[in-house]
Amino acid sequence: MLPLTSAAPTTAERIRSACLRAGGALLAVENEDPVAAPVHHLLGDGTFAVTVPVERGGDAGCLVAGSQALLELTDYAPLPLREPVRSLVWVRGRLQQVPPTAVSETLDLIASECPNPALLQVDTPRSAPSGPRDTRYALLRLEIDSIVVTDATGAEPVSVADLLAARPDPFCEIESSLLWHLDKAHGDVVARLVSRLPAQLRRGQVRPLGLDRYGVRFRIEGDDGDHDIRLPFHKPVDDMTGLSQAIRVLMGCPFINGLRARP
CATH class of the missing domain: 3.20.180.10 (PNP-oxidase-like)
Known part of the structure; x- marks a missing residue:
């Protein structure tokens, strides 16, 4: 008879893996409707780099520095199941602007660790004018207050230090x-x-x-x-x-x- 308990990924490892393969991410800001965040990347300073849609007027809606926000990452099962969501990761914190002079460098850093086509849609000081139908994004930082993962076993928090020390599972992207x-x-x-x-x-x-x-x-x-x-x-x-x-x-x-x- 096989044991029903065994070694398993730590909570921090599970979150790091979910962040890489998350099939959907939403950013909810106080008094605003949730928006898609196609880029959600943990930086070495313990903040999340996130992207939000830029309105035609050229700014990211009513998102202002210091706004309370919740980033929700959804980890879907690879195969069709009755309940497709395997886990949810909730990252709470405050949004901060990325200085214009640091946007390009931050994008290069993210691309070197996790290439994402959406990075090409982020506005930078040197961005070419976008077409009327192109979706453009602004790059923001989410300063973390708390991180919680929830799945079939329940909900569990993890510290930023543990998250930075953990590594994604070697097979998570495949x-x-x-x-x-x-x-x-x-x-x-x-x-x-x-x-x-x-x-x-x-x-x-x-x-x-x-x-x-x-x-x-x-x-x-x-x-x-x-x-x-x-x-x-x-x-x-x-x-x-x-x-x-x-x-x-x-x-x-x-x-x-x-x-x-x-x-």
Whole structure:
């Protein structure tokens, strides 16, 4: 029988990974409607760089320095599920302007760490005039007061220091592709992995939910609701070779290192 508890990403690691793969981000400011924030990047000084749409008049609506704001990041499951949201990250703080002389440098820094096409739509002192239908963005900083992540296990806060010290999961940016490939091309592997779950937890439709360096997660959609369970790897992995071997171990495959010719 596999254990129901195991090593798992820390709260800070989960947030760092969610920030990279978040499929949607909204910035809500007091007395204003939420707006899309296509760029949301944690900077080394412990603030979030965020982008907000620029109105035709040339400014970011009524967003002013010192405004209280809430950044909501949504982490969606890669595969279609009854409840597609895996987790929400809420970052509360105050907005501050980025000095015009620092905008280009900040954009270059973000692009070097996390390329995002939306960076090309951010206004800089040297930006060319935009067309009447082009969406342009202003770059702001969110000084963090609190960070909370909530998922099926509940809500948990994390400090800015812990967030800066953590690193995203090595597979977070390709997790969606890996799970789609596993689900569509390797149904036999999924079936073998599911067979390792305790029988009483397999009452319903079982689908891959997530994958990280510590293991594979599954979502059981049953008549009594949804339940998540983790199949832990025998040890954390950091690359594709280690991931392949870890999945073979979970399957109970005797050829852990692949087939080898006889001497």
